[in-house]
Amino acid sequence: MSYYLLAGTQVFFGLSGETQTLTEPVAVKFVDGTQSIIRTNPPTGAVEFDLVPAKVFKAGEISWMIPNLSQADINAQTPTPQLID
Template sequence: MKVWKSLLIALMIFANLAFAQPSFADRPKFSKNPDYIEVTKALNELSKTKDAQTQVQGLTPEEIQKRAEELTLQKYALETGINWGKCENQTGNTIAVYGKRPNDEDNEDAVYDNGLYFLANGQSTKDNWDCDGIYLPNDIKVANFTSSPNGQGEELTGPVALKILDGTQLVIKTNPDSGAIELNVPTVKVLNSNKANWFIPDISQAIIDTRVPNAPTKKS
């Protein structure tokens, strides 16, 4: 009788392991996330710069420290499983943001990798909905923009898509004096139709202002 009980317990343990293994295999590995690889590389480069006490492309030690701190938090967010970004609109106008459409992963006929949504002023996209980035119209500029964590700020004009890293909360504001867009994160990636399968139209801010806001937000 004891032998049968032992065999039964052994079979139960084996069955639990057999069913549990796929769940472990399916867990996303943050180390293979392109955003994580990019953040880690940039953070290592900034750390070497700080250790050598040298400047990078005109950046001051304070700017290097700020970017290193931002990248450290982005890396931590990815390591803890946050695989989505958030966009907050404080521009005074409607903006266009990119994000995944429902059932996109199961839709083999999808033309683009994500959808273009419209986010009203004063709104932010909801938690766990991945805001991939924002669209920059053809008549809007971004001030002090940098596409590299080790790069110096410059001016950028649309139309382009600006991609943010997972784990980032992007706040978009308008400079009241220049009218240019200002971003709170130290770096975003510039995409055009040749670099990504995103819908990047050549339109103005006035056209975007006529759209009905439909981005998933905290209040929706």
């Protein structure tokens, strides 16, 4: 299982000891079959993983497309209206 995390995301990986703010977007990979809990810590806003990922990939380290976006970039985008029948 893999997850994409935006630049500027505050993240805590289980057993890492401290919350860190990502300076660039990353993809985190967990061992296939791993069951994990991911939640947002309401007081800090950090995304908390109960496990440490097997690997953290930065853009250019893998063949996956890792967009260089921050939450502010996403918030600034104009939503595309969807027609509902």
